[in-house]
Amino acid sequence: MKTEIEILKPCPLCNSIEKLMLYNEYMPLSKTNLGVIECTNNFCPMIVRAPTIEEAVKKWNERPREDFLIKQIDIEKESHKQTNELYVLALDEIIVLQEQLIEVETMYEKADKHNMGIKDYCETAYDELMDMIYDMKVKIDAIRKKDDERRRKSTYNS
């Protein structure tokens, strides 16, 4: 019997694993046995009856709510991981753009004030980089909003 008890999940009510009893209950009227699993922890009323011990074990171990939540948590984790990766990529891109911005500014300062070609080039490059940084910030905001939305939805559903 010990080996069968080891495949049982903890009691769904009190979470006890040590005080689980598994036995056959004789039914005098039908002259058959019922498989029974009982938690004998003090004050815990948990008991499962099924036509056979095997079915009782199956019934005892069935935790649809728990299984559902575990699955939900896995989905959340994966989604969170993906969001984090997107964040990191977007932030890296902003850092690169800001470095380029500093280069352009340095180039602008060092350029001969009469060399309008370089000055114009720098001004255009600067504006383009600022636009790209702005776009990246918008993208990050969108990622954040989508993540918040997802979080809110999953809170409502659970």
Ligand SMILES: [Zn+2]
């Ligand atoms: Zn119990």
